[in-house]
Amino acid sequence: MSDLFLPSIPDLAARVSSGASLMLTKGEGPDTPMELVKQIIRNNVRDLHLITLPTCANPVSGMMADMLIGAGCVASVETAGISLGEAGAAPRFNTAVKDGTITVKDGTCPAIYAAVQAGGKAQPFAPLRGLIGSDIEAMRDDYKVIDNPFNPGEPVAVLKAINPDIAAFHAPCADRNGNVWIGRQRDSLYAAHASDTVLVTVEQVMDCDFYDDPAMVAGVIPSFYITAIAEAPAGAMPMNADGKPDMDQVRAYASAARSAEGFAAWMDANVHGTLKAAE
Amino acid sequence: MTDPIRPEEIYATAIAGFLHGARHIAVGMASPIPATGALLARERSNGTLRVSILGNPKSTPWTNGGAELFDLAGRGGIDGFFLSGGQIDGQGNINLVGVGDYPEAKVRWSGSFGSAYLYYVVPRVILFRWEHTRRTLVEQVDFISAPGSSDPNVYRPGGPVALITNLCLFDFDKDRKRFRLNSIHPGHSLEEVQDNTGFDFEIPDQFATTAVPDAETLGTLRGPVATRVAGIYPGFAQQVFGAAA
Numbered sequence: 001m002s003d004l005f006l007p008s009i010p011d012l013a014a015r016v017s018s019g020a021s022l023m024l025t026k027g028e029g030p031d032t033p034m035e036l037v038k039q040i041i042r043n044n045v046r047d048l049h050l051i052t053l054p055t056c057a058n059p060v061s062g063m064m065a066d067m068l069i070g071a072g073c074v075a076s077v078e079t080a081g082i083s084l085g086e087a088g089a090a091p092r093f094n095t096a097v098k099d100g101t102i103t104v105k106d107g108t109c110p111a112i113y114a115a116v117q118a119g120g121k122a123q124p125f126a127p128l129r130g131l132i133g134s135d136i137e138a139m140r141d142d143y144k145v146i147d148n149p150f151n152p153g154e155p156v157a158v159l160k161a162i163n164p165d166i167a168a169f170h171a172p173c174a175d176r177n178g179n180v181w182i183g184r185q186r187d188s189l190y191a192a193h194a195s196d197t198v199l200v201t202v203e204q205v206m207d208c209d210f211y212d213d214p215a216m217v218a219g220v221i222p223s224f225y226i227t228a229i230a231e232a233p234a235g236a237m238p239m240n241a242d243g244k245p246d247m248d249q250v251r252a253y254a255s256a257a258r259s260a261e262g263f264a265a266w267m268d269a270n271v272h273g274t275l276k277a278a279e
Numbered sequence: 280m281t282d283p284i285r286p287e288e289i290y291a292t293a294i295a296g297f298l299h300g301a302r303h304i305a306v307g308m309a310s311p312i313p314a315t316g317a318l319l320a321r322e323r324s325n326g327t328l329r330v331s332i333l334g335n336p337k338s339t340p341w342t343n344g345g346a347e348l349f350d351l352a353g354r355g356g357i358d359g360f361f362l363s364g365g366q367i368d369g370q371g372n373i374n375l376v377g378v379g380d381y382p383e384a385k386v387r388w389s390g391s392f393g394s395a396y397l398y399y400v401v402p403r404v405i406l407f408r409w410e411h412t413r414r415t416l417v418e419q420v421d422f423i424s425a426p427g428s429s430d431p432n433v434y435r436p437g438g439p440v441a442l443i444t445n446l447c448l449f450d451f452d453k454d455r456k457r458f459r460l461n462s463i464h465p466g467h468s469l470e471e472v473q474d475n476t477g478f479d480f481e482i483p484d485q486f487a488t489t490a491v492p493d494a495e496t497l498g499t500l501r502g503p504v505a506t507r508v509a510g511i512y513p514g515f516a517q518q519v520f521g522a523a524a
Contacts, residue, residue: 081390108395110349130396133426186344
């Protein structure tokens with residue numbers, strides 16, 4: 001077996017230090033590393049710069065971002081949107097912005113993608129049409145408007161490349177060599193290309209080599225992009241492995257997190273309590 | 280006996296009217312009425328219109344991650360999209376970020392999503408807001424997530440064509456950069472629209488009452504469209520069509 005495999009989620013979470021920039025993907029499929037996020041919270045990590053690729057606005061991805069923010073792990077967020085999807089607003093995020101306890105770098109989805117892909121290609125910046133005349137562009141000191149050198153007179157925005165310290169995501173499986181199969185969840189691939197450290201939880205580790213199967217290998221992140229993997233069945237819950245969120249659990253969180261007290265009680269029962277039980 | 284026509288069916292029918300001849304319409308997150316309108320247009324197109332509904336891997340065709348929608352739209356491959364806003368102003372600027380003096384927020388919303396790109400490159404952007412009040416339709420937005428129009432030297436093949444609310448339908452006049460009343464929904468009045476709109480808009484000498492769907496359209500909406508909508512927005516389909524997934 002590849003030495004990328006670590007025994008447990010706490011071994012992965014130990015790689016996340018206070019002050020790091022941490023990228024999470026948008027969670028349209030079962031790529032939400034919820035168990036890892038819970039351990040980061042238990043570790044009392046502080047001053048994270050959270051970057052969402054490009055949003056955390058599906059029910060479970062939004063919940064992860066909201067939990068990290070509510071737990072005080074996050075100093076700043078770069079995002080094109082944070083919500084609990086059909087379960088409504090992300091209450092701890094909205095409160096933190098209103099109270100000024102986090103700063104937000106508001107972006108737009110294709111700008112975050114373009115900057116991350118520039119980062120993955122080791123380029124200094126990426127151009128993007130749109131943006132000009134928006135307050136998103138006006139408020140960002142890492143977005144500039146230049147004259148299109150190939151069409152003088154046309155203003156075009158350029159975006160500083162993003163290279164997160166850490167990307168974290170869940171995936172269906174890894175092979176024995178540490179290649180990670182993501183299927184259609186290509187955002188995980190782009191996050192891995194751009195990030196210095198890539199932490200992955202997988203539903204299962206398979207005793208095979210994905211490169212033996214051309215159909216599988218089309219959906220693979222090669223092992224050389226990966227820093228560490230832990231096997232974590234149900235590690236994305238309340239996102240089920242089939243990509244459907246357990247909305248009852250998300251709604252219970254949404255309801256509890258409306259108040260600081262409700263959030264604290266929910267975290268005690270669902271995050272810190274789990275640790276106590278395991279000790 | 281036919282069930283009474285619901286407002287959502289009128290709105291969806293009006294939306295479909297803007298999508299003639301389109302090849303590919305994308306629908307953003309949490310947009311069940313726009314999705315219903317787009318799927319009605321699809322049924323009428325004899326299958327030539329593709330509708331991609333975001334947020335559900337089964338209703339999107341992407342194989343290159345979330346960036347593919349934007350790359351395709353930039354290449355001219357998306358003919359229509361729908362945007363809303365916590366605030367929309369008379370120049371077609373939309374605000375998805377919050378109320379107050381940014382970055383401080385009295386109310387914070389989720390964020391701008393893809394608006395600051397798609398609004399520029401998708402030719403037919405239909406704005407929607409189902410709360411037509413002076414709180415939502417304002418003279419000037421507090422934060423411009425995406426502007427309604429751009430200077431002539433800015434690359435901008437796209438932009439707003441219409442704004443539909445629970446009271447009326449506006450067209451967007453690109454030359455004058457303002458809204459013009461197109462039709463008022465049945466049961467509502469010009470006075471009600473004026474009282475509840477925070478921005479000035481053009482009132483033409485003649486404007487219509489928004490058309491209610493005819494029998495054939497209703498049959499399509501309540502048949503194949505309802506079935507498809509139920510697969511994506513089960514709660515909405517149950518409420519509007521009584522349709523189960």
